[in-house]
Every structure is written in structure tokens, then in C-alpha cells.
Amino acid sequence: MQKEKKPVKSKTREKFYEELVKSVETDFAERQKARLRLERQWELNMNFLVGNQYCDINRRGEIVGINSDFFWQEREVYNHIAPVIETRLAKFAEIEPVFGVRPKTDDDGDIKGAALAEKLLTSALDKNDFMSVVRKVTVWSETCGTGFYKIVWNNAGGTSIGSVNGEEIFDGEAEILPVSPFEIFPDNLTTEDIENAGSIIHAKAVPVAEIKRKYGVSLAGDKVSVFGLSGVSGGAINSGAEVKGVMDDAAVVIEKYEKPTEEFPEGRLITVAGGKLLYYGELPYKNGKNGTRTYPFVKQECVKVAGGFFGLSVIERLIPVQRAYNAVKNRKQEFINRLCMGVMTVEDGSVDVDALAEEGLSPGKILVYRQGGKAPELMADFTMPADFAAEEENLINEFVRISGVSDVTSSTSKSMVKSGTALEILIEQDNARMAVHAETIRESVLNTAKQALRLYTQFTAGIRAVLFSDKAGKLRTYYVDKTALNSDDVYLSNENELLYSRRQKRETVMALYSSGLLTDDAGVLRPAVKEKLLSLFGFNELDYRKGISRLQEQKAQQENEVIRAKGLNIEEIDDDAIHEDEHTRYVLSEYDELSEEEKGRLFAHIKAHRERSKNNIKGENV
Numbered sequence: 001m002q003k004e005k006k007p008v009k010s011k012t013r014e015k016f017y018e019e020l021v022k023s024v025e026t027d028f029a030e031r032q033k034a035r036l037r038l039e040r041q042w043e044l045n046m047n048f049l050v051g052n053q054y055c056d057i058n059r060r061g062e063i064v065g066i067n068s069d070f071f072w073q074e075r076e077v078y079n080h081i082a083p084v085i086e087t088r089l090a091k092f093a094e095i096e097p098v099f100g101v102r103p104k105t106d107d108d109g110d111i112k113g114a115a116l117a118e119k120l121l122t123s124a125l126d127k128n129d130f131m132s133v134v135r136k137v138t139v140w141s142e143t144c145g146t147g148f149y150k151i152v153w154n155n156a157g158g159t160s161i162g163s164v165n166g167e168e169i170f171d172g173e174a175e176i177l178p179v180s181p182f183e184i185f186p187d188n189l190t191t192e193d194i195e196n197a198g199s200i201i202h203a204k205a206v207p208v209a210e211i212k213r214k215y216g217v218s219l220a221g222d223k224v225s226v227f228g229l230s231g232v233s234g235g236a237i238n239s240g241a242e243v244k245g246v247m248d249d250a251a252v253v254i255e256k257y258e259k260p261t262e263e264f265p266e267g268r269l270i271t272v273a274g275g276k277l278l279y280y281g282e283l284p285y286k287n288g289k290n291g292t293r294t295y296p297f298v299k300q301e302c303v304k305v306a307g308g309f310f311g312l313s314v315i316e317r318l319i320p321v322q323r324a325y326n327a328v329k330n331r332k333q334e335f336i337n338r339l340c341m342g343v344m345t346v347e348d349g350s351v352d353v354d355a356l357a358e359e360g361l362s363p364g365k366i367l368v369y370r371q372g373g374k375a376p377e378l379m380a381d382f383t384m385p386a387d388f389a390a391e392e393e394n395l396i397n398e399f400v401r402i403s404g405v406s407d408v409t410s411s412t413s414k415s416m417v418k419s420g421t422a423l424e425i426l427i428e429q430d431n432a433r434m435a436v437h438a439e440t441i442r443e444s445v446l447n448t449a450k451q452a453l454r455l456y457t458q459f460t461a462g463i464r465a466v467l468f469s470d471k472a473g474k475l476r477t478y479y480v481d482k483t484a485l486n487s488d489d490v491y492l493s494n495e496n497e498l499l500y501s502r503r504q505k506r507e508t509v510m511a512l513y514s515s516g517l518l519t520d521d522a523g524v525l526r527p528a529v530k531e532k533l534l535s536l537f538g539f540n541e542l543d544y545r546k547g548i549s550r551l552q553e554q555k556a557q558q559e560n561e562v563i564r565a566k567g568l569n570i571e572e573i574d575d576d577a578i579h580e581d582e583h584t585r586y587v588l589s590e591y592d593e594l595s596e597e598e599k600g601r602l603f604a605h606i607k608a609h610r611e612r613s614k615n616n617i618k619g620e621n622v
């Protein structure tokens with residue numbers, strides 16, 4: 001982001017800046033206090049996830065340890081939350097969004113532009129390692145209930161296009177960053193959608209060296225809590241969960257984004273740190289609908305909360321069950337200890353109680369008691385109550401019901417599974433229960449992709465080169481200009497993976513093939529269809545044509561404008577069926593724009609392909 005040009009100094013302007021910085025810092029402090037309860041819950045979730053489960057939030061809003069009532073009590077942790085979250089993350093890792101861009105109109109130029117925009121978007125997401133970013137945000141949303149994507153423009157990214165005064169210039173590129181919920185502060189915690197918030201604060205601990213490099217402002221560094229973001233005014237770092245981190249020689253950078261209003265029609269971005277103004281200006285990105293400026297954030301929630309900005313984590317629901325499970329397992333272990341070691345009754349004064357308590361009843365031990373006294377004896381035998389096993393099983397079932405994750409290979413499920421088909425049905429049922437959560441992730445990544453494409457529309461001035469690997473595996477260079485980016489209608493071209501698994505897709509395709517719906521009128525499976533089927537099944541290496549059908553399609557598409565302008569003879573290597581289809585599609589899409597002379601050239605070329613195709617078929621019959 002470029003620094004604002006310093007205005008002419010004046011007392012009025014300097015005073016305005018001082019008041020602006022003070023108002024932002026005051027607003028940030030108030031938002032911190034308002035959200036403290038939520039932050040403590042997030043920290044508690046993080047502690048339970050990593051296994052620090054003997055802690056709670058006290059009345060003062062601090063996370064404190066829970067002490068045992070007696071020294072002999074077992075306090076082991078039987079962490080079921082971690083595998084539940086790991087299983088959910090593994091399920092969500094199956095989500096592989098495939099993006100498409102709808103053309104603005106059915107004009108052939110818009111169709112080509114949409115295809116180029118789609119390639120540009122795919123290339124940009126690959127550069128950002130987008131699926132890695134999605135996984136990081138999903139970890140935050142599963143742990144704390146909410147995670148965020150931040151979509152910004154990096155002027156120093158992309159391809160070098162020259163130099164000015166010895167400084168290298170790049171064409172820039174969009175960057176997609178995962179953001180922790182600890183860093184996002186809305187003006188109202190009851191606002192459900194991020195677009196409806198009056199303002200959003202993004203506060204983050206940043207090394208002072210990075211602040212100096214980016215904004216040209218020198219600040220004194222301090223220790224800053226990464227999660228609590230304390231130390232804004234030089235205060236002490238809040239005490240809290242063990243999972244908290246501390247950054248040395250850093251300062252808290254506060255970015256306040258204000259939505260467009262009547263007073264500020266382009267919105268405002270105010271950035272402050274250490275009591276100094278780093279940036280003041282309009283919202284930098286036209287990332288909203290119809291070229292409007294809005295927040296560069298996209299929210300992803302685990303469980304949506306009605307009337308709440310932040311979502312709810314499944315961990316919060318599992319914490320009471322986890323506490324009860326730990327208690328049952330530990331009490332059960334204590335009972336086993338009593339069964340193994342026994343509980344001894346001793347007459348007062350008959351033995352050395354201290355020595356007996358210290359050494360216990362070791363094998364071969366000689367126990368000496370007072371003459372005439374009563375010999376020590378173990379209490380009557382007692383057995384493990386059945387209630388322990390019943391309650392343990394009930395709690396395991398509670399984990400399944402609350403989290404939506406079940407282990408179909410566990411002993412409790414084996415009795416219900418009679419075949420491989422039944423096992424698949426159970427897996428699909430689990431997937432269906434989490435399909436809503438998966439759809440939330442898909443919606444978030446879709447909105448993120450839309451914002452990224454809008455940034456390219458805003459900042460693309462000339463021609464941008466895009467490297468893209470086509471379906472034939474060949475690396476090609478495409479050239480995109482601003483006229484091609486006239487549509488930001490990004491959509492997901494594949495179904496929710498948790499609703500429609502790969503196995504189901506393959507079975508459906510095989511059923512379509514068996515019914516003859518994938519063959520042409522002559523009952524022949526065309527090479528282009530065969531290529532797509534092999535690609536769907538993941539066996540591209542078995543395609544003996546090596547993607548030649550796709551190359552034929554590309555050649556035919558490139559010929560269309562040439563035929564329209566001056567005509568073109570068919571070539572020996574042309575696949576007549578594929579070329580006929582592509583040229584016919586072009587004629588139909590451009591029909592109203594074609595002159596009679598242009599139509600004649602295209603019709604003649606199509607007829608030549610059709611005649612040669614018929615002659616080839618007759619020759620084969622002979």
C-alpha cells in the first residue's frame with residue numbers, strides 16, 4: 001500500500017491527525033473490552049484442543065487452572081476433542097473448488113474474455129497456494145468458530161515490466177492471507193454479515209522493522225501479546241491461556257476500515273501504531289459489486305450464530321462432554337487402583353501406620369502388629385460398577401452426536417456394518433451431516449475468488465501475461481487486458497464434495513455410459529468424451545490420444561475469425577467432427593453480427609468438413 005503524500009503542515013491539520021489517532025486507539029480499546037468474553041472462550045477452546053483441559057474462565061474473565069480436591073485424585077486427560085477436529089479437517093480437505101467465470105453476454109468476445117479471466121483467476125489462486133490458505137482459515141474457524149481471508153493488492157508482486165529511476169516496476173498481483181479472529185474487531189458484535197458493519201478494525205502485532213520498511217515511520221518496539229494484542233498504550237501483557245504467544249520488538253498496527261457514507265463516499269482507511277498516523281485515505285480497493293469499495297475481508301464460520309458477528313466452534317459444545325469424560329475415566333482408574341492395591345483397615349496403635357502408608361503391602365512383606373491387637377485386614381472385595389462402562393459409552397455417543405463425526409470402524413459400529421455397501425452408507429451419512437459446514441467453506445472461498453478477480457480488474461492497465469497449463473498438460477502463455485475482465489461473475493463449477501463423493505460421481509458416469517447417454521447417434525463414444533472420462537477417473541496416462549481432442553478444439557476456435565474474414569481450407573490433420581461442432585457453435589453465438597458474406601464463408605467451411613466426414617465413413621463401410 002502506498003503511503004499518503006504528506007500535506008502542507010499546519011496546526012489545524014496536525015491537530016486533526018492527533019485527534020484522529022486518539023479516536024482510533026480509543027475505539028480499538030473499547031472494542032477489545034466488548035469482545036473480551038469471546039476471546040477468553042476462544043483461548044479456552046485452544047487449550048482444550050491441545051490437551052490443557054484442567055482450566056476454566058473465572059468470574060473476572062481470566063483463564064485459571066482447576067486444582068484437584070485431593071492429592072490422590074487421577075488427573076489424566078483423555079482428549080477426544082483433538083481427533084474429532086482432526087477428522088473434521090480431513091473431511092473438509094476433500095473440498096477442491098473449481099472456479100468458472102460466466103461471460104457478461106453471449107457475445108463470442110465476452111465468452112473468450114470470460115475464459116481468459118478464468119485462467120487469470122486460476123493462475124492467481126495457484127500463486128497464492130490458495131488451498132493451503134483455505135486449510136489455515138478452516139483451522140481457525142473450527143477452533144474458534146470464525147476465520148477470515150484478507151484479499152489485498154501487492155504492487156511488488158507479479159512480473160517485472162521495467163524500471164523507473166533505477167527502481168524496478170512490477171505489474172502487481174493479488175494476495176490472499178489467512179487472518180485470525182483475534183485480529184478482527186467489528187463496530188457491532190450483533191452484525192451478522194461483514195458487509196453490514198459500519199467499520200472493521202484489523203489489529204495485528206507487527207515488528208517495528210517491518211513498520212519502518214512499509215510506512216517509513218520509526219517506532220519503539222515492545223513485547224506484544226499476539227492474541228491479546230495488549231501493549232497498545234505500553235501496558236502489561238494480559239495473563240491468560242498457555243497457548244498465548246508473545247512477539248518481541250513489535251507494535252500493534254491498527255487498520256480501521258470505514259464503509260462508504262454520505263460524508264465519505266469512498267469510505268476511509270486509517271492506519272495508526274504507537275500513537276502515530278501511518279496512513280489516511282479512502283478505501284483502496286474496488287472489491288465490491290459494480291465497482292464499489294468495501295472491506296477486503298471474507299468471513300468463514302464453523303456454526304453461524306443468529307444475531308452474532310462471530311461464529312460458534314464445535315469445541316465449545318464438546319467441552320462439557322470432555323470434562324465429564326475425563327472425570328469418568330479418572331474415577332474409573334481410581335477404582336481400579338483400589339481393586340489392585342486394596343484398602344486396608346488398621347486398629348489404632350496396632351502397627352506403624354506411617355511405614356505402612358509409605359511402603360504399602362509389597363510382596364513378601366512381614367507385617368508386624370501389636371500383641372493382642374487386631375491384625376490389619378483388607379476391606380471386603382468390591383467389583384467395578386456397571387454404571388462406569390454405561391456412562392463412558394454414553395459420553396462417546398455424545399461426542400458423535402455433537403460433532404457429527406463418527407468412527408465407523410469402532411467396535412460400537414461393527415455390529416451394524418454387514419457389508420462394504422453399508423460402510424459406504426455410514427460414511428455418506430457422516431458427510432451429509434457436515435455438508436452444511438462444507439457449504440459455508442465453499443461460499444467463503446467463492447467470495448474470496450470474486451474479490452481477487454475484482455482487484456485484477458481494478459489494477460490491470462495494459463496487457464498481462466498469464467502462464468496456464470491446459471488440459472493437454474502443455475504450458476501456454478495467454479495475454480489478458482482490462483477489456484477481457486468485464487465480468488466478475490465467478491461461480492463454483494463442481495458440486496459439494498461431501499454431498500457428492502468421487503465414488504458416487506464415478507458410479508453415475510458408469511451408469512450413464514451403460515445406458516448409452518454418452519455416445520453419439522451411431523452409438524460411438526467420441527474421443528473428446530473419452531478424454532474427459534479418463535480425466536474424471538484420474539487416468540489421463542491411459543489416454544492414447546494424449547489430449548489431442550482438446551488441441552483440435554483449440555485449433556478450431558483459433559480458425560473461426562480467420563474463416564469469417566477471408567475463408568480457410570480444411571487441413572489433413574483436422575478432426576472433422578470436432579471442427580464442425582466448434583465452427584457451428586461460433587456461427588450460432590455470432591449469428592446476428594455476421595454479414596451474409598461472412599456466413600457464406602463459414603457455411604462453406606462447415607460443409608467441407610461434413611462432406612469429408614461422410615466420405616470417410618463410406619470408405620470404412622466399403
